[in-house]
Amino acid sequence: QVQLVASGGGLVQAGGSLRLSCAAAGVTFRWYTMGWFRQAPGKEREFVAAINWSGSNTDYADSVKGRLTISRDNAKNTVYLQMNSLEPEDTAVYYCAAGQMGMGATMRRELYAYWGQGTQVTVSS
Numbered sequence: 419q420v421q422l423v424a425s426g427g428g429l430v431q432a433g434g435s436l437r438l439s440c441a442a443a444g445v446t447f448r449w450y451t452m453g454w455f456r457q458a459p460g461k462e463r464e465f466v467a468a469i470n471w472s473g474s475n476t477d478y479a480d481s482v483k484g485r486l487t488i489s490r491d492n493a494k495n496t497v498y499l500q501m502n503s504l505e506p507e508d509t510a511v512y513y514c515a516a517g518q519m520g521m522g523a524t525m526r527r528e529l530y531a532y533w534g535q536g537t538q539v540t541v542s543s
Contacts, residue, residue, distance in 0.1 A: 420442070422440055432543050435504065437499070438539075440496065443495065450516040450532075451521070452490055453469075453530060458510040477524045486502070513536045515527070
């Protein structure tokens with residue numbers, strides 16, 4: 419069965435950095451667009467970033483542009499989210515997801531077929 423295992427979350431001070439990883443198994447990784455979403459307490463799950471199958475195209479939420487960078491390594495079946503200049507507003511559970519859609523639709527979470535279990539990111543002020 420398909421498994422997406424997210425890791426790398428933790429507690430960091432504002433201005434700090436974290437690198438999230440999401441390892442995929444049971445799926446032909448290079449066939450899928452990969453996305454990162456996040457959900458803060460009391461809020462809906464929101465789009466953060468996405469990357470196409472080859473890594474040649476990326477998309478970001480406006481709130482994270484210039485601070486977060488998504489990348490992937492198809493040889494390792496892993497997608498990454500490098501998070502720099504973190505802000506308290508970035509505090510959330512971060513989820514990775516796999517889907518098959520065009521880059522114009524990556525913000526639509528209903529199009530992702532598979533989801534990881536989430537990893538907590540907490541940014542203190």
